[in-house]
Amino acid sequence: MNITSQVTPERIIISIEGRIDTTNYGEFENDINKILDTKTPEVVLDCNSLNYISSSGLRVFLSLHKKMMASGGRLLLKSLQPSIKEIFDISGFSSIFNIG
Amino acid sequence: MIREKLSYRIISRLLPAILLLGAAIVTAYYLFARSSIAEHTAANAQMTAKNSVHSIEKIVKQAELIPANLAWMMESGSLERDSLYHFLKKLVENNPLIYASAIAFKPDKNRRLFSPYAYRNDSIVESINLGSETYNYLIMDWYQIPAMLKKPYWTEPYYDEGGANALLSTYSHPFYLIKNGNREFAGIITIDISLEWLTQTVSSVKILESGYALLISGNGVYVTHPDRNNIMNHTIFTRAKEMEIPKLREIGRSMIRGESGFDTIELPQIGKALLYYEPITSTGWSLGVIYPYKEMYASLQKLNLVIVILSAIALALLIIFISTIVGRMLRPLTKFAKSARVVAEGNFSAELPQITSKDEMRELRDSFEFMQRELTVYISNLRETTTAKEKIESELRIAKEIQMGMIPHIFPPFPQIKQIDLYAMLESAKEVGGDLYDFFLLDERNLCFAIGDVSGKGIPASLFMAVTRTLLRSLADRDKTTATILSEINSTLCLNNDSNMFVTFFIGILDTTTGDLRYCNAGHNPPVLIKSGAKAEYFEITKGIPLGLFDDFTFNEQFTKLNGGDQIFLYTDGLTEAENSSNELFSENRLIDSINISESRLPESLVKDVLRSVKLHVADNEQSDDLTMLSILYKRSDEDNSKGKEAEKSITVQSDIAQLQRINNWTEERLSRLGLPEELGNTVNLVIEEAFSNIVFYAYEPGDSEKIDLSLDCEGNMLVIELRDRGRAFDPTAKKDPDTTIPAEEREIGGLGIFLIKKLTDSVEYARIDGVNVLTIRKVVK
Amino acid sequence: MRIPKSFLIALLLLTFIQNISAQERSKIVFTPQWQPQAQFAGYYIALEQGYYSQAGLDVTIKHPSATSDIIKILTMGEADIVSAFLIHGMKAQRRGLPIKHFAQMLQHSSLMIVSRKESGIESVEDLGGRKLGIWSSGFDDLIFAMLEERKIDVRIVRILNTVNLFLEGGVDAMTVMHYNEYNTIVNCGVNPEELNTFFMRDLGLNVPEDALYCLESKYKENPEVMEAFAEATLKGWEYAANHKDYAIDLVVRHMKNANLPNNRVHQRWMLERVLEAIDPGEKPVGRGKLSKQDLQLVTSVIN
Incomplete structure (x- = not known):
């Protein structure tokens, strides 16, 4: 798992690469939290290179989504791979997240 | 060679002083001799002049007696006037000295001028009366001057006009007659004296080469002189003016005053000369003798030349003498120089020159001897020290042997295990080193291997290494994860590690039957993985931190799978950091390159090839760090393949989330072996992960390391996933599905895993059989 | 003593020359x-x-x-x-x-009177009563004219032709020609500064x-x-x-x-x-x- 970010005052774009699973979700969450600023109005998660995600990863996404909602911001998921999109669909997350 | 001999230098310093001294002596001698000669010459001159004057005076006095006697005779009346002619004739005839004689009477009433006169005419003596109208003798010097002065008078010399140019002088003597009882001046008696004898006397005075005697008259007229032109023509005063020598005039004045004395005078032709003059008192004339200086001192000049030549010879001899003596005195120095060279070559008993004198040479010899003795003592001390050092070194060698004995070095180590070919080597930079490697079997199929590098070098490092190795041997266990082993070693090392030493460490446990490799790294260099038929590349591993630093550090085990022909190459940084003389490191790139260019894939050859490359790189530079390599080739034989397949249906993992990667790898391989599509991988992975993590989190307490068996197989078109664990009874299927329709902010975090499993598979069954939780998941596959 | 040879020759010539009438x-x-x-x-x-x-x-x-x-x-x-x-x-x-x-x-005129300084004759007037040597061959006219004019009474001593009497101190002063006898005296060792000189030309008789x-x-x-x-x-x-x-x-x-x-x-x-x-x-x-x-x-x- 590797993440890169692009920070502007209006939005933060975070690109996620590789796998997010039980072994590294904690690390992922930490990394995201480090990048995030509660005042940022929009956060975009670019999932183009996200190959795999397990429930642990989904939980991180969810808590991130909650955090953004609480601060009046917006979380946007982008370029999900079909297998990942399937997981989002199955888990019902597709209806929660803004997926573009 | 010696560019400037000491003796030459001494001579060159001495020479000016000697020359100065010599010059002073010669000058002093010269001045003394000169003054002595001057004195001698002066005495000689005086004597010569006095002698001449004396002989002249003798004759003059003799001559003077004649007129004096005549005068007495006249006065006494013993001569008659008439007989005077005859008398005078006889007088002249009988006195060869007398040229003529006259008795000139003072005129009286009877006779005006009367002067009987006898003179030589050739050989005959004739007589006449001089007095006549035309010859008024009364006003002539020879008469007038003595008559007026009433005393005898020598006239100035004159040439006789009648005779053969004879040089004459007239001596006039007044005579008196008694008239009327009174003694009255009556006339003058004269004799004319030829001065030939005088000029001969004076001319015969020979003085050196060009010196001479001269005679001047009362008026300063030259009567005799080597230059005939001067005689009777010049006075000493006209010569003085002509030659422009004012001093000569002064001398002349002294001479005609009747004085005697010395003087020096510069004359043309003659040069500087000594002049002595002495008066001929009776005539008022003066005799001078002239000594030319250059002739006076001619002998001295000659002597001087001889002295200078002798001095030059003496000087040359002196130089030879000094250089010989100094050379002889300094000869020992050359020998000392030779001895010093011999000593420098190590022969302290080099022979020294014998010095019998008690001078500085002796001192030098004593110092030299002292130096030799001290050197001998020093060298013997040095030998003892060296022996002691050698003893320590030998002990260190033994220590090294012991250290080396601690690590396995018999190859091949496990001939019974055909899947493994292994080679290792450790080359210490010092006698004992801080590197270590180790490998041993945990059971019949699991090989534990490790490599480490202790901070620092030498004995402390080697001891730390020994401790680490011992801990490894005692703590390694088949059932522990590599991370656990490292944590335990770490904790033990951290205890009482006052010296703050640490060790980078890499541990791996290879299942020789499956090729599964579990490993954990503690700050060690990443090993090289050489996949069969591929280029070598570095392991992607977690770096971790070295052992012995923080006892609570959590190490993570990693997993990979070796296929047949794969090789893992471990090394210490002594390899990559080996420096050549230009301070270039061997570097990780060179390591990879040297592995890749190695033709052989056999560990022993590979290790030796790499070692050669390193040595080539380092060249002459000293080895600064231990070189340690360990290479393991995994070569699964064909007969083991079936057993391996069988074994692959299931895998036993520790109840540790870190095992997930190993599980993923296994799953992917398993699916491909079962011929299932790759797209299925992610789904199956997700299912197994969710199930496994549920068991790890819920069936066990955190930190428990229990085994979980996982199997994956196909039953018809059904993929069966089975997980068995011995943890608490836990039924994940019992968990209520989360409501996926509610908004995100209301959703619980958790419970999603089992929900996903259910959604992605076709059945999930839980059973508790004999204390074992068995979760069977089935999914229809095409 | 100088034999006057020229005198004898002159006597001979006297008769000889008289015979030569025409020149x-x-x-x-x-x-x-x-x-x-x-x-x-x-x-x-x-x-x-x-x-x-x-x-x-x-x-x-x-x-x-x-x-x-x-x-x-x-x-x-x-x-x-x-x-x-x-x-x-x-x-x-x-x-x-x-x-x-x-x-x-x-x-x-080169005629002059010379005297030794030591004789104390500082002017021609000092010649009074002193011995003055005069050559017998006739240099006396001017001297006598001068002495007469100045009324100086000197003792005249006739001298033939030398300066020896003067040098010997037989006379106190002497008449001499500046170009001749004066220099002869100097050339006999008497320095000019030892002499007093009285020139006729300075005494109004530059004849x-x-x-x-x-x-x-x-x-x-x-x-x-x-x-x-x-x-x-x-x-x-x-x-x-x-x-x-x-x-x-x-x-x-x-x-x-x-x-x-x-x-x-x-x-x-x-x-x-x-x-x-x-x-x-x-x-x-x-x-x-x-x-x-x-x-x-x-x-x-x-x-």
């Missing part, structure tokens, strides 16, 4: 008034350099003896031209001798000296010859002034020929002094001529 026109015998010395350098040069022969004269220089009377030599015809003191010449004329003064060579005379008859006969002789002689003097060494050489040669003691130092002195005397200087007259003033002076002296 060739241009043949001139010249007799200076004294023995050879630089006083006559001009004549020697005129002869030697051919000035006389250029003037058509065949000149023979014949010196007299020390005791000869030069006027007598002229009147007796022994010489055609003589050199004589102007005073002597005029006195002879006064005596009625038929001689002609036709040139005045020395314009100034010209050497003059040329011939018989009046001869002059009348052939005045050009005499004038030519005078002119050639002056030319000789001019040459001497410019060639002193040569002049002295010539003089010394003449002296040697006459067996006379000679030395260049003395002759140089004499030549220089004589040349000074020839130059008229401030006198208002040409070379070789006698000024009227001087004629008057001499006339007054001999009167």
Whole structure:
């Protein structure tokens, strides 16, 4: 798992690469939290290179989504791979997240 | 060679002083001799002049007696006037000295001028009366001057006009007659004296080469002189003016005053000369003798030349003498120089020159001897020290042997295990080193291997290494994860590690039957993985931190799978950091390159090839760090393949989330072996992960390391996933599905895993059989 | 003692010459008034350099003896031209001798009285009662004129021709010629600063000296010859002034020929002094001529 970010005052774009699973979700969450600023109005998660995600990863996404909602911001998921999109669909997350 | 001999230098310093001294002596001698000669010459001159004057005076006095006697005779009346002619004739005839004689009477009433006169005419003596109208003798010097002065008078010399140019002088003597009882001046008696004898006397005075005697008259007229032109023509005063020598005039004045004395005078032709003059008192004339200086001192000049030549010879001899003596005195120095060279070559008993004198040479010899003795003592001390050092070194060698004995070095180590070919080597930079490697079997199929590098070098490092190795041997266990082993070693090392030493460490446990490799790294260099038929590349591993630093550090085990022909190459940084003389490191790139260019894939050859490359790189530079390599080739034989397949249906993992990667790898391989599509991988992975993590989190307490068996197989078109664990009874299927329709902010975090499993598979069954939780998941596959 | 050989010769010549009655026109015998010395350098040069022969004269220089009377030599015809003191010449004329003064060579008087400083004679007046040596050959006219004029009574001592009596201290003072005896005294070792000198020329008696005379008859006969002789002689003097060494050489040669003691130092002195005397200087007259003033002076002296 590797993440890169692009920070502007209006939005933060975070690109996620590789796998997010039980072994590294904690690390992922930490990394995201480090990048995030509660005042940022929009956060975009670019999932183009996200190959795999397990429930642990989904939980991180969810808590991130909650955090953004609480601060009046917006979380946007982008370029999900079909297998990942399937997981989002199955888990019902597709209806929660803004997926573009 | 010696560019400037000491003796030459001494001579060159001495020479000016000697020359100065010599010059002073010669000058002093010269001045003394000169003054002595001057004195001698002066005495000689005086004597010569006095002698001449004396002989002249003798004759003059003799001559003077004649007129004096005549005068007495006249006065006494013993001569008659008439007989005077005859008398005078006889007088002249009988006195060869007398040229003529006259008795000139003072005129009286009877006779005006009367002067009987006898003179030589050739050989005959004739007589006449001089007095006549035309010859008024009364006003002539020879008469007038003595008559007026009433005393005898020598006239100035004159040439006789009648005779053969004879040089004459007239001596006039007044005579008196008694008239009327009174003694009255009556006339003058004269004799004319030829001065030939005088000029001969004076001319015969020979003085050196060009010196001479001269005679001047009362008026300063030259009567005799080597230059005939001067005689009777010049006075000493006209010569003085002509030659422009004012001093000569002064001398002349002294001479005609009747004085005697010395003087020096510069004359043309003659040069500087000594002049002595002495008066001929009776005539008022003066005799001078002239000594030319250059002739006076001619002998001295000659002597001087001889002295200078002798001095030059003496000087040359002196130089030879000094250089010989100094050379002889300094000869020992050359020998000392030779001895010093011999000593420098190590022969302290080099022979020294014998010095019998008690001078500085002796001192030098004593110092030299002292130096030799001290050197001998020093060298013997040095030998003892060296022996002691050698003893320590030998002990260190033994220590090294012991250290080396601690690590396995018999190859091949496990001939019974055909899947493994292994080679290792450790080359210490010092006698004992801080590197270590180790490998041993945990059971019949699991090989534990490790490599480490202790901070620092030498004995402390080697001891730390020994401790680490011992801990490894005692703590390694088949059932522990590599991370656990490292944590335990770490904790033990951290205890009482006052010296703050640490060790980078890499541990791996290879299942020789499956090729599964579990490993954990503690700050060690990443090993090289050489996949069969591929280029070598570095392991992607977690770096971790070295052992012995923080006892609570959590190490993570990693997993990979070796296929047949794969090789893992471990090394210490002594390899990559080996420096050549230009301070270039061997570097990780060179390591990879040297592995890749190695033709052989056999560990022993590979290790030796790499070692050669390193040595080539380092060249002459000293080895600064231990070189340690360990290479393991995994070569699964064909007969083991079936057993391996069988074994692959299931895998036993520790109840540790870190095992997930190993599980993923296994799953992917398993699916491909079962011929299932790759797209299925992610789904199956997700299912197994969710199930496994549920068991790890819920069936066990955190930190428990229990085994979980996982199997994956196909039953018809059904993929069966089975997980068995011995943890608490836990039924994940019992968990209520989360409501996926509610908004995100209301959703619980958790419970999603089992929900996903259910959604992605076709059945999930839980059973508790004999204390074992068995979760069977089935999914229809095409 | 000097045997007067020249005197004997003169006696012989006297009868000999009288026999020669006729003389060739241009043949001139010249007799200076004294023995050879630089006083006559001009004549020697005129002869030697051919000035006389250029003037058509065949000149023979014949010196007299020390005791000869030069006027007598002229009147007796022994010489055609003589050199004589102007005073002597005029006195002879006064005596009625038929001689002609036709040139005045020395314009100034060289006659002087010299005395040793130690004698205490500081002026001519101091000569009173002292012994004054005067040559017997006639240098006395001017001295007597001076003494008479100043009324100085001196004791005259006649001397033949040497300075020895003076040197010996036999006289207190002596009359000398500046160009000759004065220098002889100096050359006998007496330094000039030891002498007091009294020049006649400083005592108002700067009477010209050497003059040329011939018989009046001869002059009348052939005045050009005499004038030519005078002119050639002056030319000789001019040459001497410019060639002193040569002049002295010539003089010394003449002296040697006459067996006379000679030395260049003395002759140089004499030549220089004589040349000074020839130059008229401030006198208002040409070379070789006698000024009227001087004629008057001499006339007054001999009167």
